[in-house]
Amino acid sequence: MKADEKIVRLVREFLQNSSDREKSEFDGEPDEPRPQECCGQSCKPCVFDIHQQDVVRWAKQCAKNIKYGDESLYENVYGRCGDEPKTIGSIFDGNQYIRFRISQITRLTDSTNLYKFETDKKIGELPLGCHLRARFVGHSCAKT
Numbered sequence: 001m002k003a004d005e006k007i008v009r010l011v012r013e014f015l016q017n018s019s020d021r022e023k024s025e026f027d028g029e030p031d032e033p034r035p036q037e038c039c040g041q042s043c044k045p046c047v048f049d050i051h052q053q054d055v056v057r058w059a060k061q062c063a064k065n066i067k068y069g070d071e072s073l074y075e076n077v078y079g080r081c082g083d084e085p086k087t088i089g090s091i092f093d094g095n096q097y098i099r100f101r102i103s104q105i106t107r108l109t110d111s112t113n114l115y116k117f118e119t120d121k122k123i124g125e126l127p128l129g130c131h132l133r134a135r136f137v138g139h140s141c142a143k144t
Contacts, residue, residue: 007060
């Protein structure tokens with residue numbers, strides 16, 4: 001079962017078994033479009049596809065606020081880095097390398113540097129706990 005399907009199912013189950021007071025803390029699930037709202041012309045995306053995306057977005061938001069052991073339901077399903085690779089493109093999916101430029105190096109301690117990277121793609125900030133693998137590609141340089 002895909003993670004998106006799983007999160008929707010688990011959030012629905014949680015809300016179904018919750019008290020009215022608990023349910024009031026969450027926004028309601030997006031309403032499904034009526035059949036007459038679909039034009040039947042095989043649009044991509046169809047209103048039903050858009051609705052499914054909205055339901056997944058809603059479930060993810062709810063799951064971030066549902067406690068599941070020591071973590072949120074969202075973290076349990078997607079891991080600490082969550083679904084960020086999907087929302088910022090496939091930049092960090094682990095299956096490909098993306099060219100970055102080091103734009104700034106700040107020395108924090110004798111053994112720790114803070115690196116600031118730039119890329120041609122707008123990606124925002126990485127969530128805490130995510131890892132970035134890097135390999136050097138470019139002109140040879142001497143280490144000092």
